[in-house]
Amino acid sequence: MTRKKVKLQYISNDSARKATFKKRKKGLMKKVSELTTLCGIDACAIVYSPYDSQPEIWPSPGGVQRVLSRFKKLPEMEQSKKMVNQESFLRQRIAKANEQLKKMSKDNREKEMTEVMFQGLAGKPLLNLNLMDLNDLGWLIEQNLKDINKRVDLLTKGPHNSQVPLSSTMAGASGTMVAPPDAALDRTGGMEMNMDAMQRQQQWFTDMMHSHDHVGFGGDDMMFPFADGNHNNLWSNPFFP
């Protein structure tokens, strides 16, 4: 089987085109056949080509007739609901691909900002971040703080509360980075966030702008003093000299 990437356009070379046609038509028929067997359903395929006066069909003339009449018996609306031609099919695929791309970029963005956050915790100064980056970073910090608070509450209340799902991860804060985050952060057994996502983002923003130094760490510098000596090498982390 050739694994060369084929350009999705009409093959101008006649013999190459004919060869491709033979192979792919055979493959197509095989796929239809497999689909019917695997799923126990009805299907038929008709292929008209310049290479044959008669169309190539599957499963058989009788079979095609039967499936087509089953199809035609249905009301017009049912027939057209999932009917596509090349154009509409391609548009659907494009829409889906765009959606996937959007989601993937958002996820990658979150991954990137999480890295930045981790580096910030290691003491690396926040350089080269524009307003949008800072905004997203702040949001991410907020999400993590929320998760931490919930977890701390759980641990301090005692081991009776075993209902909270243990699947949260630091870098897995659900929600999106640039666009308003999705609402459902279902951590404490079913309480969906009702607050409008936009509001939430603005809320943490205002909090941050007016936040006091609750923590009691004096320094105004960028480094993060972990007060006790339990984890000595946190700061002079060889990762960020």
Added chain:
Amino acid sequence: MVKKSSLGRQKIPIEKIPKKNHLQVTFSKRRAGLFKKASELCTLCGVEIGIVVFSPASKPFSFGHPEVESLFDRFLTRNPPPKNSSSHQLIEAHRNASVHELNLYLTQLVNQLEAEKKHGDELDQIKKDTRRQCWWTAPIDELGLHELEQLRAALLILKKNVGRQISEILIESSTNPSQI
């Protein structure tokens, strides 16, 4: 631990799938794949194809190039291919042009998706590497109470810093409106 997103390609016997859910999923995927192959065949070789498939729930899915209806009618009535009038040729040329463009756009998107996925894998790898060295990158559930409190403290400081940087930028932009 990064979970595998799917089992990948598995070889299955060609016989009716016993489990209903599995059957439904397979139908969805393979139906889409079938139409994709048909669409490619039409584009690559300039042929006309019609396919009808009934779902396990008896819903009809059909693909047709150039159009489902005309193709099926052509088959059923054993008609010879329609004569190529000039208006017909014009319509066909127009349709081919838009299909061509759509294919180009789709190809571009698919490439972008591949690049983005690769980027994502790289980021995952980086995360894996830093995880070993920095305890705070572990999932929150794996951290002890003491660690959580430390982490929270550090995050609050970081948050303050971020806030400060934002104010700086905003102040700078209000004195220098061209900056943002």
